[in-house]
Amino acid sequence: MTTVWSGGALAEAIEAFAPGSVESSAGSDVWLKPESISTVCEGLKIRSEFKFDLLSSLTAVDYIDHFEVVYHLTSLPMNASAVLKSRVGHGRTEASIASVVPIWRGADYQEREVWDLMGIRFDGHPNHKRIMLWEGYPGHPLRKDYVTYDQSIASTAPGAADSLKGAE
Amino acid sequence: MAIKTQPVTVNLGPQHPSTHGVFRMRVMFDGEEIVDVEPVFGYLHRGSEKLAEERTYTQIVTLTDRMDYVSSMLNNQAYILAVEKLAGIEPSPRGVWLRMIASELQRIASHLVATGFLLQDLGALGTPLIYAMRERENILDLFEMLCGARITNSYLRPGGVFMDAPAEFWPALDRGLGDILNTVDELETYLSGNEIVFSRTKGTAVLPKELLINASITGPMLRASGVDWDLRHRAPYDYYDRVSFDRILHTASDNYARYWVRVQETRESVKIIRQCIEQIEPGDVRPSFDEVPRLIRPPVGDAYAAIEGSKGELGFYLVSDGSIAPYRMHVRASSLINLTLLRDMLIGGQFGDLFVTFGSVDLNMGEVDR
Numbered sequence: 001m002t003t004v005w006s007g008g009a010l011a012e013a014i015e016a017f018a019p020g021s022v023e024s025s026a027g028s029d030v031w032l033k034p035e036s037i038s039t040v041c042e043g044l045k046i047r048s049e050f051k052f053d054l055l056s057s058l059t060a061v062d063y064i065d066h067f068e069v070v071y072h073l074t075s076l077p078m079n080a081s082a083v084l085k086s087r088v089g090h091g092r093t094e095a096s097i098a099s100v101v102p103i104w105r106g107a108d109y110q111e112r113e114v115w116d117l118m119g120i121r122f123d124g125h126p127n128h129k130r131i132m133l134w135e136g137y138p139g140h141p142l143r144k145d146y147v148t149y150d151q152s153i154a155s156t157a158p159g160a161a162d163s164l165k166g167a168e
Numbered sequence: 169m170a171i172k173t174q175p176v177t178v179n180l181g182p183q184h185p186s187t188h189g190v191f192r193m194r195v196m197f198d199g200e201e202i203v204d205v206e207p208v209f210g211y212l213h214r215g216s217e218k219l220a221e222e223r224t225y226t227q228i229v230t231l232t233d234r235m236d237y238v239s240s241m242l243n244n245q246a247y248i249l250a251v252e253k254l255a256g257i258e259p260s261p262r263g264v265w266l267r268m269i270a271s272e273l274q275r276i277a278s279h280l281v282a283t284g285f286l287l288q289d290l291g292a293l294g295t296p297l298i299y300a301m302r303e304r305e306n307i308l309d310l311f312e313m314l315c316g317a318r319i320t321n322s323y324l325r326p327g328g329v330f331m332d333a334p335a336e337f338w339p340a341l342d343r344g345l346g347d348i349l350n351t352v353d354e355l356e357t358y359l360s361g362n363e364i365v366f367s368r369t370k371g372t373a374v375l376p377k378e379l380l381i382n383a384s385i386t387g388p389m390l391r392a393s394g395v396d397w398d399l400r401h402r403a404p405y406d407y408y409d410r411v412s413f414d415r416i417l418h419t420a421s422d423n424y425a426r427y428w429v430r431v432q433e434t435r436e437s438v439k440i441i442r443q444c445i446e447q448i449e450p451g452d453v454r455p456s457f458d459e460v461p462r463l464i465r466p467p468v469g470d471a472y473a474a475i476e477g478s479k480g481e482l483g484f485y486l487v488s489d490g491s492i493a494p495y496r497m498h499v500r501a502s503s504l505i506n507l508t509l510l511r512d513m514l515i516g517g518q519f520g521d522l523f524v525t526f527g528s529v530d531l532n533m534g535e536v537d538r
Contacts, residue, residue, distance in 0.1 A: 001402075001403060001404065001409075002402060002403040027469075053381050053382070054381050054382075054384055054386075055384050056384065056474065056481060056483060056500060057472065057474075057483050057485060057498070057500040059485055059498040059500075061470075061487055061495070061496045062496070070470075070485065072472055072483070072485070072500075076381060076395065076397055079402055079403075081403075083472070104382055104383075104384065105379075105382050105383040105384075105508060105509075106382065106383045106384020106385070106505055106508055107384075108383075108508050109504055109505060109507070109508055110384075110505065113504075117217070117218075131209050131210065132209060132210040132213040132537060132538075133210060133213065134210070141215060141218055142217060142218055142496075148218070
């Protein structure tokens, strides 16, 4: 059975080799400072107590006042898993974080997908382009403030403003 | 005297029968040799993750069917496990056994499709594909008995499945399992020792296992390189800790190894289903609507659940804000991530191997683009 690192234990272990990189921890999650993501991931991959050699999943969530990049790591030799998170783009400013492609190539398409749909820039990505949508597509659809096609029609129809108010 | 050639760029797809859907590649050839590949995605992008944000947790089951449409049951299972983890739902035992049977049948169907189409791409026109599809047809008939649908099943619900199997399902399943083994034996007699299959697939597109792990590649592709990693064994979900099966490994990590692992895994799935049939007991197939209502409001938080899908690790990441719809849903699509090494596999290879290598990845465009 896979061992799941608790947030507290992982935060302590990360602080031991990369002091000052952890923001907070709770449950099974550790929140890292965005500027330290490369150092921490490199350490988690190489150091013998972690050996996180496989990046399971990389995604992002829009929490309106900030974005959260979520990393799910797996260690094949230790049969362990861990969750890293990092808050970027506070106040909906330009959101960016260092790319982990130099550490795990598996992040390649996943980071492009996050950039395409969520609009978070990954500094140092070797091929930083949209993946699902075409270049020049307006906006990033998974953002909470993105207006979908049917919503845009509803908002321009006569009397739409009142009906939308009613819906809220 | 060597003939001088000039590199030429060819556009393959998206409308091409060998691209398994709507996949497009820009390939640069120097004579017969591939010098550069650029995959282009997105022709089947439907924004499932965005759609999920406006649907209730039960309604989303229908969206997951349409992702990897040759393994709907497995998609259902991964999604339902994530919902159960998020909402803390305890599933009914009979429902869990039924969904294990369904998802193992689906794994067989998916592996048969992968094998049939790989051989079709090899030039074995018709016969192997028809053999594989004939057997898949029987599995789809079994699904029809279970839930009335063949492809887009939506059979699973949080806490189990939506209806019990009818009485005539069990003898049909028993017959079906025997037929599957016969078909796999038959396919193997013709193909696994076939000289043409050997010469076309052995030693092509070899990938070192360190590179596979680094590129997050999972499933049969990883096991074909000798890495013993199967989530059913390493992180057992549902009742996989109560069944025993062999992990199929190969060390060559070439196109033949990937084909071989898939064929052998169908036999292991049959083994698992037999054990499920032995252990299943009468009871409810899902908790009552008082315990698990149709409108679930999971507590605020997030959950990630992953299963061993037919193509690799299939994970769902759900974030709840306490309402009836998820705040965010993300699918860890193994089909997309398994394509990370496509360039490494193809560059330096021959034009004739292109679609064989591509077929050995076993991808589904519905899952790649979502």
